[in-house]
Amino acid sequence: MLRHPYAGPDAALIVLFRPFYAKSFEGNHRQAYKDGLVLGPVLEKILNQVTAQSQLKPEIKILAHSMGNRFLEGIFESWTKESPRIAQLILATPDVSQDIPVKWSNNLSIEKITLYTHTADLFLGISRSLLDSGRAGKLLQNKDLNMYATNSEITVIEVKNVAKFPRSIDITGHVYFLYSKQVRKDIQREIHNIDSSSIRKPQPEGYFTLR
Numbered sequence: 001m002l003r004h005p006y007a008g009p010d011a012a013l014i015v016l017f018r019p020f021y022a023k024s025f026e027g028n029h030r031q032a033y034k035d036g037l038v039l040g041p042v043l044e045k046i047l048n049q050v051t052a053q054s055q056l057k058p059e060i061k062i063l064a065h066s067m068g069n070r071f072l073e074g075i076f077e078s079w080t081k082e083s084p085r086i087a088q089l090i091l092a093t094p095d096v097s098q099d100i101p102v103k104w105s106n107n108l109s110i111e112k113i114t115l116y117t118h119t120a121d122l123f124l125g126i127s128r129s130l131l132d133s134g135r136a137g138k139l140l141q142n143k144d145l146n147m148y149a150t151n152s153e154i155t156v157i158e159v160k161n162v163a164k165f166p167r168s169i170d171i172t173g174h175v176y177f178l179y180s181k182q183v184r185k186d187i188q189r190e191i192h193n194i195d196s197s198s199i200r201k202p203q204p205e206g207y208f209t210l211r
Helices: 024-055 068-076 100-108 122-131 142-149 180-190
Strands: 011-018 058-065 088-091 111-116 156-159 201-202 208-210
Touching: 024 068, 024 122, 024 156, 058 068, 058 180, 068 100, 100 111, 100 142, 100 156, 111 180, 180 208
Parallel strands: 011 058, 058 088, 088 111, 111 156, 156 208
Antiparallel strands: 201 208
């Protein structure tokens, strides 16, 4: 659990998850989930104590990247609607099944979910093939968005137009949140509760792109 530089001095509590890696891709997925299962009850207890004892009553905001979302999936497995309230969940290149953000929205106490997806993400394309499951961070077709369209708590941002880097920098198209100024700016606005309508362009299918 880290205080992330995105937060700034006046931001709420930010929790950044990182996975623990095994030797194989499938092993990564299994281990990240297992580690999350162990940490889930512990983190729930810690956050309950933080919110109960702090006079500031900080909001809990979570930023998870890539397979860190699989780690988060394990953490949330033991959580319920009675678990600590999450003010904001920011999912960057989430390497989890497409239905997972909807499951979290329905089963947990989460006010807002922002999902960053990239149709040209090579890493998640491999994951999609190996695991035979659509990835939340790589929505390929309009039908992939249907499960999110009626959920007002989930905002989908397609970053393909702002995630174009020389192959020498990012051959996978997977670490755009580190390199794209537009994505970093959008995440910072999300964390600080600043209106992002000026840098987002709504699309007919219900998702947004970044200007």
